[in-house]
Amino acid sequence: AQTVTQSQPEMSVQEAETVTLSCTYDTSESDYYLFWYKQPPSRQMILVIRQEAYKQQNATENRFSVNFQKAAKSFSLKISDSQLGDAAMYFCASDNYGQNFVFGPGTRLSVLP
Amino acid sequence: DAGVTQSPTHLIKTRGQQVTLRCSPKSGHDTVSWYQQALGQGPQFIFQYYEEEERQRGNFPDRFSGHQFPNYSSELNVNALLLGDSALYLCASSITPDTGELFFGEGSRLTVL
Numbered sequence: 596a597q598t599v600t601q602s603q604p605e606m607s608v609q610e611a612e613t614v615t616l617s618c619t620y621d622t623s624e625s626d627y628y629l630f631w632y633k634q635p636p637s638r639q640m641i642l643v644i645r646q647e648a649y650k651q652q653n654a655t656e657n658r659f660s661v662n663f664q665k666a667a668k669s670f671s672l673k674i675s676d677s678q679l680g681d682a683a684m685y686f687c688a689s690d691n692y693g694q695n696f697v698f699g700p701g702t703r704l705s706v707l708p
Numbered sequence: 709d710a711g712v713t714q715s716p717t718h719l720i721k722t723r724g725q726q727v728t729l730r731c732s733p734k735s736g737h738d739t740v741s742w743y744q745q746a747l748g749q750g751p752q753f754i755f756q757y758y759e760e761e762e763r764q765r766g767n768f769p770d771r772f773s774g775h776q777f778p779n780y781s782s783e784l785n786v787n788a789l790l791l792g793d794s795a796l797y798l799c800a801s802s803i804t805p806d807t808g809e810l811f812f813g814e815g816s817r818l819t820v821l
Contacts, residue, residue, distance in 0.1 A: 599750075628808035638796065640751075640812035686750050690808040695764075696741070698750035 597622045597689050599699035607705040608677045615662075616672045616702050618687030624648075628690040629663065631672045634701075635683040643685070646670065674704075682706045710735060712813035714799050720819045721789050729784045729816045733801030739763075740782040741810065742774060743798040751798055757782050758805045786818075794820045 598621045608614035620629070631643040646654045646663050653661050658678075662671045674681055687699040713732045721727050733740050739758045743751035753766035757776035776782045780801075786793055796817050800810035 630809070632812075637814070639814045640798065640800075640810075642809060642811075645809060692806045692808055696753055696808075696810065698743075698752075700750045701748075 597624075597627075597691065597695050597697045599687050599689055599697050601685075601687055601699040601702050603702045604700070605703045605705070607707055608674070608681075609707050610677055610679060612677055613673060613675045614677055614704065616674075616685050616687075616704065618670045618672070618699060620668050620670060620687070620689045620697075620699075622668070622689060622691065624691045627692065629661075629670045630688040630690070631659070631661070631670075632686045632688060632698075633681075633683045634686065635680075640686070644672065677706050679706050679708065712737075712799055712801050712811050714797075714813035714816050716816055717814065718817045718819075720821060722821050723789055723791060725789050725820075726785065726787045727789060727818060729786075729797050729799075729818075730781065731784070731799030731801075731813060732781045733799075734811045737801035737803055737811070738780050739802045739805045740776060740780065741800045741802070742782070742784045743800065744768070745796040745798055745815070747795070754784070756805065763805055789820045791820050794818060 627648045629646045632640045658675045684701045690696040741756040742754040745751040755765040756763045760776045771787045796815040798815045799813045
């Protein structure tokens with residue numbers, strides 16, 4: 596069974612600074628997707644970034660980038676130039692092509708003005 | 709382009725009652741998944757519907773059942789409610805079962821007294 600672990604229940608960052616959220620996962624599959632989702636207090640989960648395991652290049656989306664280490668089964672999220680609107684719960688998730696979408700327990704990110 | 713919509717947004721039930729939650733997927737999506745998110749935790753997969761059939765199921769008892777209609781909308785039914793069923797119930801849709809990217813609704817907050 597797939598598992599996703601986020602070892603940082605809470606993180607904080609100063610506005611305009613950079614923060615990295617950690618995620619490790621366990622899967623027996625060779626091909627899969629990895630995701631970071633954001634859940635603000637409004638509750639709606641929003642996709643931040645997606646990585647396909649067969650791609651070695653790390654995904655980037657504007658201020659968001661990942662460090663994907665397939666051998667180590669690590670998938671960290673880096674947020675650059677943090678903004679107040681980045682404050683939210685962040686969930687790491689893995690998916691075996693729709694067979695088993697698994698979320699981690701989440702990291703609560705606070706952004707300090 | 710309407711996103712995923714869920715109803716009701718909030719509801720309160722008592723133990724032993726039954727509840728039905730509804731979800732309309734994003735336009736163009738034919739697959740609907742349901743998740744239970746307890747307070748402070750990551751979403752837990754309940755089941756996925758595709759072509760009006762339950763395609764896969766998580767570790768939830770038979771009290772949790774669902775349905776998908778020809779227009780791809782879906783219902784989640786929970787019978788014999790327990791206090792532990794209190795949670796945010798999230799509906800997510802995807803273009804196909806295998807795309808690996810979920811679009812979420814805002815959820816239905818169920819409180820069982």
